[in-house]
Amino acid sequence: MSERAQQLLEIADDELLLGWRNSEWTGIAPFLEEDVAFSSIAQNEIGHARALYELAGRDLGKTADELAFDRAPEEYRSAALVEPRFVPDWARTIARHYLYETADQIRIEALKASDDAEVAGLAAKIDREEVYHRMHAEMWLERLVGEPRVREALVELWPKALGVLGDDLRPLLRERLAALDLPEVEPVERGKHSGELAELWEKMTVVRRSVPGATW
């Protein structure tokens, strides 16, 4: 697999799984207006995953759906941050949302500067939607940061958040989140999957696997 395809798949898998997890809030978010808003974010993330899979798929000879659904769980390149199920815990959900969006911004900025015009172009498009996700995450964190359970969630998820980025970009994440005064920790590296990914994968693919080769 080319380095470019590898890199696109990593980001696509992150967006896919986080979108899938965030979509679990659709219908049961803390209040109705937020339900609508958070669902849009989940949909955008899955939309980003699709666009990234399409680009990777051109190198790999696969469709976006094949890449999203038809790999074995251990083949996903996702970060540990995006895998766990947090419903009905809004504190962890917001902590993850904020940490992920901050890390993702750093990653997208790097991609926008890429020499590969296709990658840079797609990154710029994605970033225009991510601006709103960041505003949303910041708005929520600002309101809830004084809640002990949100603070605990930030500390708990911090090693996994560092794992979203490669070694080279981690100092930037530490720098941007300096105000949160998070502890010095070892990052949880990408690709070490928890049981929660396998469980999510079972659900995600259950209809698709029920009639192999069918069109849905």
Next chain:
Amino acid sequence: MIFEVFRQERKGQSFQHAGSVEAPNKDFGDWYAREQYGRRGESVALWVVPRESVHEIDEFVDELEKNYHRVDGYPLKEKLKEARERAGTTATRDR
């Protein structure tokens, strides 16, 4: 807080009341208005107004028949008929 939301469907059109959203503050209100009234691309702009800033006036007194503000204050049809007769151009087409 409740915010009333007005939306503009296309550039150049007037804003129309779309509905409302409830939010803890203005920033959330903006977000929720955007999602509730614009997520399908059905609006090009929104006005988001705290409900208490909207004042309704629904009484319009017209005791002395200010009919010069209304269509029925201008009985053009009969006058036009008479004018045409005098000019000998009796209506070939009705306007």
Next chain:
Amino acid sequence: MSAQEQAFLEYVQGGGQVETSDWMPAEYRARLIKFIEMHGNSELMGVLPEREWILRAPTLQRKLALTAKVQDEVGHAQLIYRVVEDLGKPRAACLQDLIDGKSKFHNVFHYPTKSWGDVGVIAWLVDAAAIISQKALLKCSYAPYARIMKKICWEESFHILHGRDVILTMMNGTDEQRTLVQEALDRWWGPLMQFHGNPIAQGDDPSFSWRIKSQSNDEARQQFLDGYVPQIWELGLTVPDPKLRKDEEADRWEYSEPDWAELKHVVTGNGPRTKGRLQLRRTSRAETDWVRRALLAEAA
């Protein structure tokens, strides 16, 4: 009825429209709240049968469309509860009554969704049945309710497209997929025929007298059959009712009498999924209570 109430009744029966700040008889207000609140409840509870499939949607496109559909329904609940709130019953009270089992929601949302076929049938036919009732509400005497119905009907039209697309794709697929659709139709036909309610003479229906709704239950059902039975048949699906036929002369559909006892049993809180779904609402509300308190504390 006082002279003022009588004049109001004549006004709405004559097509007059009422705004929130207008005077209205207490009975009209109470009827509106009950009627509209049930609609809001139905949107909110209607989220749950489909939500179960958001995680299992089989393609990215279906995933996005289904999530957006459920999102729309939450948005509808928000719009509708606002109308109820402006009539005097706060959203929190509506939600509390709902989870306490004190208020009702539509029969179809009390049933399980067993397969992806059900997801298609719900989006296509349940939404089609709902849009017929909702279109009739565009003429509601209470103007704020009639106005939001425009947005709601517009969004529902996408749901029917999504549903039809899901069904057509499966009908063009394997035998197993076609069987999933037929089985889902068999499961949903009974509840669909009950959906518009038992026939009540218009004179005996207060919602009709106050012109909250402008269509009788049976008219709505006839319109549903007229619009959708031919679409069902043309796909080679079988409607599980041997008596179903159109009497062309009378321009009416004949059908087996829907099970009204089942309808009553289900909407009074005894459907196969009523308790589980209300329990989910109750726990998810309790689990996020701290969030609402944290936000309100800041707002105060």
